[in-house]
Amino acid sequence: MASNEFNPEDLLFAETHEWVRLSEEDGAKVATVGISAFAVEQLTDLVFMELPAVGTQVEAQQEFGEVESVKAVSPLYSPVAGEVIAVNDKVPDELELLGQAPFGAGWLVKIKVSDDAGLANLLDYASYQKQCAEDG
Amino acid sequence: MTDSLLNTPLHSWHVEQGGRMVDFAGWSMPVQYSSIVSEHRATRGGIGLFDISHMGRLEFAGPDAGPFLDRLLTRRVVGLQEGMVRYSLVVNEAGGILDDVLVYRVGESAGRPTFLLVVNASNRAKIVAWIERHRRADDDVQVEDRTAATAMIAVQGPQAVELMASLVEPPVSSMKYYSAAVATIGGASGLVSRTGYTGEDGGELIVPADTARQIWERLVDEGAARGLQPAGLGARDTLRLEAGMPLYGHELSEEIDPYQAGLGFAVQTKDRQFIGRDALAAMCDAQDRPRRVGLEIEGRRVAREGYEVLASGVTVGKVTSGTFSPTLERPIAMAYVRSDVAEIGTELTVAVRGQAVPARVVTLPFYQRPK
Structure with a gap:
């Protein structure tokens, strides 16, 4: 794993395989969101990704983009509610970043959290891994 | 959930090798082992090895085997030379496609002319029922479903024919495209054809079920140096799509006729009778559909x-x-x-x-x- 990646132990995970890193920026709660290594491995053969524009309002557990593989298209669900304040535009052009550094350079969006409600549904890494073992 | 699915003789190998198993037409089949793109490229550049044992294999033997198949298929079967394989269709009375098939003229078995019909897994039960429905009491033909007793392996790609040389006698290199031969395959008695569903050169092997794993593993071992990868249904689909080949349930159905599907080459209506013949003869082209x-x-x-x-x-x-x-x-x-x-x-x-x-x-x- 690349050293500039987050430690997955420090992340929260949605059942739909997005991860969240919570931090404080200028007094606001900010969620950095990506998709897990397990999700990338399961999808394989990625060909396309669509991400929202900066300024988009997203709702918890609502679609904010999509990722497409040779086999299928999968929606990306926002783990939190808030406003998109940054988008990693490199990823749609270099989808291999998702495989190389899913918890680092492959981050997708930063969201200024407006409502903590969605956070209660997220799993810690151990619980998430357990879910993946059952799915895989 | 997987209890009711059918397993091919290679099922345990797929699972051991990390194949991602899915339900396909009632069979537990690998959709991919590594990645679809990687397996696809291996097939275009080296060799892709496919378990296609889920395909239905129906054997027809007897003096009336040829004439009987001739009544079921859109293309002439009587007159097919021994060792020839033909792509054909089974259509209903209205000309709608029931299945697309390969018919093999295998040769004589105990003095009885023998044919093999390879049908889609998703259509096997329907076609078996269709055959029974249209068999006449006085037809001297024995029909046997050989699907469970055998395995079918596709070896596809520019290196496939050379790989098979050490394992298959007669050598595939001596065979024409769309021909078949009774063969010795890894010491077992089977059938080899120079056919495929990928757009590449190669062959398809039919072997006794209990020899399948040993033959498959030999192909994997000996093919490694030639860039062989086992390939799942995912790559099979992307390969056939690039090759412009239709797939039943997608491009073909009972609501589609051969002319619309661009399969007019597989229909011979002149001087013969088969189920759906008159409907097809009246359609002739697809201008209004x-x-x-x-x-x-x-x-x-x-x-x-x-x-x-x-x-x-x-x-x-x-x-x-x-x-x-x-x-x-x-x-x-x-x-x-x-x-x-x-x-x-x-x-x-x-x-x-x-x-x-x-x-x-x-x-x-x-x-x-x-x-």
């Missing part, structure tokens, strides 16, 4: 099955199969569209999840192997 076309799609989003095809904002058809072509590195699709917009070069759009994406009608196949 939607036609199967190939579409090249702009961008990188895949136009998938069921998506609408439009011309100047008006719906003119539907996508039946779509993928991202690993060879062309762009999305490709097959669709049925109104015949007046089916000409090569016609500019259309596909509604891809709410967006009108430009698409162009192109010649099939999308990919042809270098000669």
Whole structure:
């Protein structure tokens, strides 16, 4: 794993395989969101990704983009509610970043959290891994 | 959940090797081992090894085997020389496609002319019932479903024929395209044909079920140096799509006739009688019906099955199969569209999840192997 990646132990995970890193920026709660290594491995053969524009309002557990593989298209669900304040535009052009550094350079969006409600549904890494073992 | 699924003789190998197993037509089959693109490229550049044991294998033996099959198939069977294989269709009385099949003239078995019919897994029960329904009491033909007793392995790619040389006698290199022979395969008695569903050279092996794993493992071991990869149904689908080959349940159904599907070459109505013959003879061409076309799609989003095809904002058809072509590195699709917009070069759009994406009608196949 690349050293500039987050430690997955420090992340929260949605059942739909997005991860969240919570931090404080200028007094606001900010969620950095990506998709897990397990999700990338399961999808394989990625060909396309669509991400929202900066300024988009997203709702918890609502679609904010999509990722497409040779086999299928999968929606990306926002783990939190808030406003998109940054988008990693490199990823749609270099989808291999998702495989190389899913918890680092492959981050997708930063969201200024407006409502903590969605956070209660997220799993810690151990619980998430357990879910993946059952799915895989 | 998987209890009721059928397993091929290679099932345990697929599971041990990390194959991702899915339900396909009631069979537990590997959709991929590593990645679809990687398995696809191995097949185009070296060898792809496919377990296709789920395909139905029906044997017909007896003096009336040929005439009986002749009544069921759109192409002449009587007169087929020993060792010849033909692509053909089974159609209903209205000319709708029940299945697309390969018929093999195998030779004599205990003095009885023998044929093999390879049918789609999804259609096997239907075709077996169709055969029983149309068999006459005085037909001297024995029909045996050999699917469970045998395995079928496709060895496909530019290196496939050479790989099989050490394992298969007679050598595939001595055989013509679309021919078959009774063969010794890894010491077992089987059938080899120079056929496939990938657009590459290669062969398909039918072997006794209890020898399948040993033969498969030998091919894997000896093929490693030639770039062999085991390949799942995912790559099989992207390969056949690039090769412009229709797939039953997508491009073919009972609501589709051979002419619309671009399969007129597999219909011979002259001087013969078969089920659906009169309906097909009356249709002759597909001018008034939607036609199967190939579409090249702009961008990188895949136009998938069921998506609408439009011309100047008006719906003119539907996508039946779509993928991202690993060879062309762009999305490709097959669709049925109104015949007046089916000409090569016609500019259309596909509604891809709410967006009108430009698409162009192109010649099939999308990919042809270098000669």
